[in-house]
Amino acid sequence: MIEGECVRQRGALGDVLEAARDRAFVGRNMELALFRSALAGETGACPVHFLHGPGGIGKSTLVRRLAREGLRAGRAVIEVDGRTVAPTPQGFTAAVGDIPAEPGVVLLVDTFERCQGLEGWLRNEFLLGLPLGSVVVLAGRRAPDARWTSDPGWSQLLRVTSLRNLPPDDAARLLHARGLPAGAHQAVLSFTGGNPLALSLAAAVAVREEGGVKSGWKPSQDVIATLLSKLLGDIPTPAHRRALEICAHSYVTSESLLRALVGAQAPELFAWLRQQPFIEATDAGLFPHDVVREALEADLRWRDPDGFADMHRAVHQYLVERVRTVSDAQLLQATSPLIYLYRKEASANFHKWRDGDHVKDEPYAEEDRERVLELAETAEGGESADICRFWLDHQPEAFRVYRSTQTGEIVAFFAWLRLREPLGADIDPIVDAAWAHARSAAPLRPGEYIALARFHVHPPVYQRTSPPMDLMHWRGLGEIFRADRQAWTFVVKRDDGHWDAYMHHFAMPSVGRRPRVGPHPYVLFGHDWRAQPVGPWLEERSNTILAHKLRRGASSSSGEHAELVVLSRPEFDTAVRDALRAIRRPDALARNPLNHSRVVTQSATALRTLLINGIDALREGRSGDKHHRALTTTYIAGALTQEAAAERLGLPFSTYRRHLTSGIERLIDLLWRSELNGTAVTGGDPT
Incomplete structure (x- = not known):
C-alpha cells in the first residue's frame, strides 16, 4: 500500500497519533541526516540503507519516522513488514504491490530478518529494477550478507548502519517525553543502558508506580519477562x-x-x-x-x-x-x-571497565624515567619525586607505565614494591610506616615479603576513577592472587577519605598509620594474608554478590569468617608439641592455637586428623618408618610413659628418644612448610 493514501484516509485521529510519535521520537540524528541526504539526491548519498540491531533497539520506530520523512518530501512511500511476507520472490513482490512508474519511490522493509533469505534475489534482481532516484531501507536484526560490501558496485550504493543504544542525553530526553520525573532518570538508565524499548517500557511502569519513582525504581519481574521476550x-x-x-x-x-x-x-x-x-x-x-x-x-x-x-x-x-x-x-x-x-558491590563506582582501552599497560623502561619523575612531581610534589627516583634506582621492575593509545604519551604510572627487608625505610615514610605496622601486628617469617602498592599517579584526575586507575587496581589484585609467600599487602592513598569504603569492603582497612610526604598526608591500608589467605578472602568477596541468595549451608558474607593466627616459628613449634601431647584429649586439643592456623583451616580437616596425616607422611622420608613408629606409639596409640613406648617398640630408651626427637622435628618442618606455602599435608615428606 502507498503510505500517502493511508494517511489521507486516517484523517484527524491518524494525524494526532503521528504528531504524538513525532514528539516522542529522540536521537538517531546521523541516520536521519543520511536518509534526508538520499532523498535530496546529494552527491555521494547512498540510495540503499541497511539498518541492523538487536530487538528493542528502535528499528521499527526509526522506520516509521523515515516513512514520515519520505511523505514530507513528497515521495511515494511503500512499507513492508517482513513478518507478513511469504519469504519467496513472489511473496515479496506481492507485498510491495505496484511500484509507481515515476522516479523517487521510497521502499521501507521492517523486520527484514524474517525474509533475509531473499537477500541474494533482492541484491541481484529486484532492487536493480527500481526507478532511478528510489531510496530503499532494509531494517532487521542481522547484519547484511558480506556479498553486499564485497561487490565493488554495491559497496558504492549501500550504507550499512548498526543501530546502538541511545546516548545518555537522548535517553534522558526520551524519559522526559514519557513523563518520567528527572529524579527517577538515573535508576531507569542504570537498568536499561539506553535501549529504547527498555527505556519506554520502564518509564511507563515507573510513572504508574509513583512510590517506586520516589524511592528508587527497580524493574518488576513482569517488566523483565516482557523485555526478555x-x-x-x-x-x-x-x-x-x-x-x-x-x-x-x-x-x-x-x-x-x-x-x-x-x-x-x-x-x-x-x-x-x-x-x-x-x-x-x-x-x-x-x-x-x-x-x-x-x-x-x-x-x-x-x-x-x-x-x-x-x-x-x-x-x-x-x-x-x-x-x-x-x-x-x-x-x-x-x-x-x-x-x-563484583561490579554491583562497593567497586561499582570505582571502575570504568571498558574505558581501559584508552591506555595500555606496559613495563617501565629506562627511557621512561624522566617522564615518570615529571608525573610524580606534578601530582605529588618534589619530595615524592625524590622518593620515586630512589625506587626507580632500586626496584625498576616494580614500575608500570600507562601510555595513551591515541598519542603514545605516558600519562600515568604505578609501582608494586616487593620488600623482604626494610630497604628505603629511612628514605620513604610510606615504607617506614608499612614496616612499623608489620613488626607490631604480625612480623614476617622466613621467606615472606611485604607488597606495597606505592604509587598511583595519574595527574589529570589524581587517584580518582579513570582508565589508568582501573588497570592499576587490576594489576595489584592480579599480583595478590598469584603471590607466593606474600605476608602483607599495603596500599597507600592520599588521606581524603575517598577510598576508605572501597578498601574496607575488600577487607583491606586502614591500619591506623597516616604518614606524610611533603605537605600531603597519606593513609595506609593493609591486609595480612596469613590471617585470611587469598582463598577465603575471594570466597568472602564472592559471597557478597550472592547475599541472601546463597543456598542453605553456604558461608555468608556477614563477617563470620574467623581470622587466622599468625604464629612465629618458635610459637608454631611449641603449638605442634603441645598438640601431640593433647592428641587424645579433645578439650585440650580444641584450645591449641594451631586450630586457627593456615595449615589447619586450608586443609579443611580437624587438627587431630592433620597430625595423623603428617605422621603418616613421614614414612616416605629417610628413616621414615622409625620416626613414624615412634610418634604413633607415643601419641596415637597412647603409651602411658615414654619408657613404656620404648619397651613396646623393643628399643633401648636412648634409641627410642633419638627416633622420637627426630620424628617430631621432621613433623614440625613438614607442617611449617605447609603453613607458609598453603599446601596440603597429604604427600610424602621428601627429607
Whole structure:
C-alpha cells in the first residue's frame, strides 16, 4: 500500500497519533541526516540503507519516522513488514504491490530478518529494477550478507548502519517525553543502558508506580519477562539459555569459559552466541548489550537463585584459576573479568571497565624515567619525586607505565614494591610506616615479603576513577592472587577519605598509620594474608554478590569468617608439641592455637586428623618408618610413659628418644612448610 493514501484516509485521529510519535521520537540524528541526504539526491548519498540491531533497539520506530520523512518530501512511500511476507520472490513482490512508474519511490522493509533469505534475489534482481532516484531501507536484526560490501558496485550504493543504544542525553530526553520525573532518570538508565524499548517500557511502569519513582525504581519481574521476550526472540534449547546466562554474568565469554562450564557443547553454543544481534565481539570474547545482561541476570536471580549461585561459583573458580596460571603479559586480561563479577558491590563506582582501552599497560623502561619523575612531581610534589627516583634506582621492575593509545604519551604510572627487608625505610615514610605496622601486628617469617602498592599517579584526575586507575587496581589484585609467600599487602592513598569504603569492603582497612610526604598526608591500608589467605578472602568477596541468595549451608558474607593466627616459628613449634601431647584429649586439643592456623583451616580437616596425616607422611622420608613408629606409639596409640613406648617398640630408651626427637622435628618442618606455602599435608615428606 502507498503510505500517502493511508494517511489521507486516517484523517484527524491518524494525524494526532503521528504528531504524538513525532514528539516522542529522540536521537538517531546521523541516520536521519543520511536518509534526508538520499532523498535530496546529494552527491555521494547512498540510495540503499541497511539498518541492523538487536530487538528493542528502535528499528521499527526509526522506520516509521523515515516513512514520515519520505511523505514530507513528497515521495511515494511503500512499507513492508517482513513478518507478513511469504519469504519467496513472489511473496515479496506481492507485498510491495505496484511500484509507481515515476522516479523517487521510497521502499521501507521492517523486520527484514524474517525474509533475509531473499537477500541474494533482492541484491541481484529486484532492487536493480527500481526507478532511478528510489531510496530503499532494509531494517532487521542481522547484519547484511558480506556479498553486499564485497561487490565493488554495491559497496558504492549501500550504507550499512548498526543501530546502538541511545546516548545518555537522548535517553534522558526520551524519559522526559514519557513523563518520567528527572529524579527517577538515573535508576531507569542504570537498568536499561539506553535501549529504547527498555527505556519506554520502564518509564511507563515507573510513572504508574509513583512510590517506586520516589524511592528508587527497580524493574518488576513482569517488566523483565516482557523485555526478555522482545530482546532475545526464540532460544532453541535450555543449553542455549544457559550459555546466554553465563555470557550475561561474565565480563567476556570465551569458548574456553563455556567449555569449562557446559562441556562438549561449547563450540556450538559459542558459535550461536556469536550470531546473536545483541552480542558484541572483542579480542577477548563475547559480551551482551547492557540491557540484555541486566535482564538475564535479574531474571535468573529471581527465578532460580540456587542456579544463579552455582553458575556464579563455577565462573568465579574458572577465572581464579586462570589468573593464577596465565603469563605476566596476560595478567590484566585475566584479572579484569574476575573483578567484574563484583561490579554491583562497593567497586561499582570505582571502575570504568571498558574505558581501559584508552591506555595500555606496559613495563617501565629506562627511557621512561624522566617522564615518570615529571608525573610524580606534578601530582605529588618534589619530595615524592625524590622518593620515586630512589625506587626507580632500586626496584625498576616494580614500575608500570600507562601510555595513551591515541598519542603514545605516558600519562600515568604505578609501582608494586616487593620488600623482604626494610630497604628505603629511612628514605620513604610510606615504607617506614608499612614496616612499623608489620613488626607490631604480625612480623614476617622466613621467606615472606611485604607488597606495597606505592604509587598511583595519574595527574589529570589524581587517584580518582579513570582508565589508568582501573588497570592499576587490576594489576595489584592480579599480583595478590598469584603471590607466593606474600605476608602483607599495603596500599597507600592520599588521606581524603575517598577510598576508605572501597578498601574496607575488600577487607583491606586502614591500619591506623597516616604518614606524610611533603605537605600531603597519606593513609595506609593493609591486609595480612596469613590471617585470611587469598582463598577465603575471594570466597568472602564472592559471597557478597550472592547475599541472601546463597543456598542453605553456604558461608555468608556477614563477617563470620574467623581470622587466622599468625604464629612465629618458635610459637608454631611449641603449638605442634603441645598438640601431640593433647592428641587424645579433645578439650585440650580444641584450645591449641594451631586450630586457627593456615595449615589447619586450608586443609579443611580437624587438627587431630592433620597430625595423623603428617605422621603418616613421614614414612616416605629417610628413616621414615622409625620416626613414624615412634610418634604413633607415643601419641596415637597412647603409651602411658615414654619408657613404656620404648619397651613396646623393643628399643633401648636412648634409641627410642633419638627416633622420637627426630620424628617430631621432621613433623614440625613438614607442617611449617605447609603453613607458609598453603599446601596440603597429604604427600610424602621428601627429607
